[in-house]
Amino acid sequence: MKRAATAPVAPKLNYRALAEEFLNSLDASPQTARTYKEAMKNFLNWLGSKTVVTPLDMKAYKEWLRLERAANTVATYLVALRRFFQYCVTEGYLSMNPVDNVKGIKRPRGHLRQDVPRDGIRRLFDIVNRNTLIGKRDFAIINLMVRNGLRVIEVHRANVGDIEARQGRQILRVFGKGRDERDEFVVLTEPVIQAIQDFLSFRKDMKPNEPLFTGVGGSNHGKRLTTRTISRQVSRHMVRSGVKNKKTSPHSLRHSFVTLAIQSGASIVEAQVAARHRSIETTRVYFHEHDRLDAPIEDKIQI
Numbered sequence: 001m002k003r004a005a006t007a008p009v010a011p012k013l014n015y016r017a018l019a020e021e022f023l024n025s026l027d028a029s030p031q032t033a034r035t036y037k038e039a040m041k042n043f044l045n046w047l048g049s050k051t052v053v054t055p056l057d058m059k060a061y062k063e064w065l066r067l068e069r070a071a072n073t074v075a076t077y078l079v080a081l082r083r084f085f086q087y088c089v090t091e092g093y094l095s096m097n098p099v100d101n102v103k104g105i106k107r108p109r110g111h112l113r114q115d116v117p118r119d120g121i122r123r124l125f126d127i128v129n130r131n132t133l134i135g136k137r138d139f140a141i142i143n144l145m146v147r148n149g150l151r152v153i154e155v156h157r158a159n160v161g162d163i164e165a166r167q168g169r170q171i172l173r174v175f176g177k178g179r180d181e182r183d184e185f186v187v188l189t190e191p192v193i194q195a196i197q198d199f200l201s202f203r204k205d206m207k208p209n210e211p212l213f214t215g216v217g218g219s220n221h222g223k224r225l226t227t228r229t230i231s232r233q234v235s236r237h238m239v240r241s242g243v244k245n246k247k248t249s250p251h252s253l254r255h256s257f258v259t260l261a262i263q264s265g266a267s268i269v270e271a272q273v274a275a276r277h278r279s280i281e282t283t284r285v286y287f288h289e290h291d292r293l294d295a296p297i298e299d300k301i302q303i
Helices: 015-025 030-047 054-067 071-090 117-125 132-147 152-158 189-202 227-241 252-263 268-275 278-295
Strands: 163-166 171-174 184-187
Touching: 015 030, 015 278, 030 054, 030 071, 054 071, 054 184, 117 132, 117 227, 117 252, 132 152, 132 189, 132 227, 152 227, 252 268, 252 278, 268 278
Parallel strands: none
Antiparallel strands: 163 171, 171 184
């Protein structure tokens, strides 16, 4: 009489040590490495002192993530964990990947954040006190985010020497999301140039590799602004202008840039290039939302 087949027993492992080994082995951009590090930290906190991980554990973790995190975050964390456990299999620590049969989660088609409408942008510009050095700096940052679609991380990484003259125009070379070098650029319009110059006029003997946006007082004077400080300052002005709510964030200003470009007649390719979207499908979401709201089919139904 044949014995019933039994599932292989998962070995006991020190997952914290393996996670550190995995992260050190990554050949990825700094942004991707940070994302994977955050994903592993979150998983290890959930795992606690357990030394065995099974597919059932991974399904339970996915369900916990689904209740605690946004859909985009869940999808990203599962990708990171799938790669981590594949590393464990490749290195001989595990015989199977416990995430292999765990289905991913669908990312939302639309945006999780709203854009800020044109009148809200005007209120945001007006609320910033440009009589102070901090106000001049923040006004320049907000202009870059609204008029050029810069992400917070791109504002943080910008250096003085990234501003260049090309074919009679001023550009800002951009160290973009997931990039290893400044291989993209945005074209600066006169209002943005004026706002940046208004802030930089108070800084002396600037070197090209100095940060474009710095602290202006206290222990942070002259130091590069952190992403947290940039987000906090922009959020503060958004609150004061009345455009901040549960569905808006500093990243909403980037959404506003793409939406305003579309409303001004930009083609999908022009919008993709300007926003520096890797996939045109990302840009297509904006056009879908714009078309649905601009000429909704619901208006044609007469009862």
